[in-house]
Amino acid sequence: MSIKILAINGSPRGRTSNTDKILQPFLVGATEAGAVTETVYAIDLDIHDCTGCFSCWKKTPGKCIFNDDMPALLEKIRNVDVIVWATPLYYYGMTARLQRVMERTLPLVMPYIVKKGEHFGHPLRYQNYSQKTVLISNCGFIERYYFEALLKQFSILDRQERSLDNTILCTAGEMLAVPEAEQQISWYLDAAYEAGKEFITAGKISTQTAATLSKDFVTLETFVAMANASWNAPGETPLTLDEAMGRESLYTTSDTKHCEPLIPTAQMTTIRDVIAGMPLAFQPQAAGNLKATIAFYVTDTADEKYFLKIEDGQCSAFAGVAASEPDITIHTPAQVWMDLSCGKTDGQQAFMEGQYRVEGNIQILMMFNKLFKSADTMMISQPTGKKKR
Structure with missing residues (x-):
């Protein structure tokens, strides 16, 4: 049975x-797993707000x-x-709309107080109402700390009524x-797909996917x-990154301490835009334990x-020169790298023709098709000069 x-x-x-x-x-993913x-x-x-009248406990157990859409939803939940x-x-926490739905599940439990493990709660009215539970949430912050209140609420529900088995908590959700x-972030959605398959086939999301x-x-x-930079509120001056982060904690290493971080934009009209956008294309699973500094010297301008x-x-991504010696330095005219980034020019051919040159560890350049998902035209794939497919 499915x-x-x-x-x-x-x-x-x-x-x-x-x-x-x-x-x-x-x-x-769950559907494809059956x-x-x-x-x-x-x-x-x-769905009306719960008014706390307890009619679902005292008068009409x-x-x-309320004769709204909730009774039909309760039937779905039960089955x-x-x-x-x-x-x-x-x-x-959760949205008011979801909280309203949650509150209106009160008819699914009985009013009596019974001991459940180390705590007391309400027994289930229907014995088949004991499903597994998955929580999926995203937030505008980048720190997972802000999910703590939501997780605490569901952990209490876990002890009282449900079993919270797996969670997917996405930070910086507006990137979606x-x-x-x-x-550039399709790897995350691919992982969500795998999580659905694993939940059905193995009963849980694997440690690797999590x-x-x-x-x-x-x-x-x-x-x-x-x-x-995204708000552009009228009449307000945006905080500088120094102000937002605090100068002492702005950069985590001496290598980048005096350099300007690049802010990605929707436009790709300059080489600065292209390089600023490369972290968005970065594939962390492909990088593994790689630790590298990749320098770009724009040859047709004096200070880029x-x-x-x-x-x-x-x-x-940063503007400027790293304090330490780069692992690889790419010398390129602005337009050449921009054409490579959008696929107008073949990276292998441009390299062989000397349109840009490289110093340092060329193996890093050969990894670009894996490190940067949208940058598969930038690299040379084989030392022998064979064209990458």
């Missing part, structure tokens, strides 16, 4: 939400006084094997809504710079120097 999954998306944005961008790959899935969007439902609660993080970053889903899209400094810092599975 496992039945009901997903309840509490985002006010419904089908266009960042939450749904994570939820749907998870459900596709599950039967259904998504319900709280935004589409007519198991039945609410599935897995519930996926999906919500963006609003003020450090940036069209220019779609290809570790991938816990990775950040960009570094902390890049995230703060992008987030603060940039570098990428790869370390601990993260990539950051």
Whole structure:
């Protein structure tokens, strides 16, 4: 018999939400593993607030006084094997719409107080209401710390009514809504798909997939710079990165202490834009333990120097010259590297023709097709000069 999954998306944005961008790959993976899935969007439902009248306990046991969309949803909840609660993080908890749904599940339990493990709670009204639970959430912060209140609420629900088996918690979730970053962060959605398959086939998300889903899209400094630059609030002057981070903690190593971090933009009109966007294309799983500094010297201008810092599975872009010796230095005219980045020029051919030159560890350049997902035209793939396919 197929496992039945009901997903309840509490985002006010419904089908266009960042939450749904994570939820749907998870459900596709589960479906391909043999599950039967259904998504319900709280935004589409007519559900009254719980008024705390306790009629569902005292007057009409198991039945609410409101004749809205909730009774039908309760029937769905009672007859599935897995519930996926999906919500963006609003003020450090679930959305009001999802909270309303959660509160209206009160008819599914009985009013009596009984001991459940180390604590006391309400017994289930229906014995088949004991599904596995998955929590999917995303937030606008880059620190996972801000999920703590939401996790605490679900951990209490775990002891009282449900079993919280797996979580997918995505930081910097607004990156999911940036069209220019779609290809660069596809690795995360691929991992969500794998999580859905694993949950059905193995009963849980694997440690490896969970570790991938816990990775950040960009570094902390890049995230703060992008987030603060995105608002453009009228009449307000945005904070500088120094002000936002605190000068003492702005850069984590002496190698980058006096360099300007590059902020990715939606435009790709200059080589600065292209290099600033490369951290968004970075594939941490391909980097492994790689630690490298990649310098770019723009040969047709006097003062354009940039570098990428790869370390601990993260990539950051800076203007200037790193304090330490780069592992590889790419000397290139601006237009050449821009053409390579968008596929107008073949990287192998451009290198062989001397349109750009490289000093240092050329093996790093040969890894670009794996390190940067959208940069597969930039590198030379074989020392013999064979064209990469």
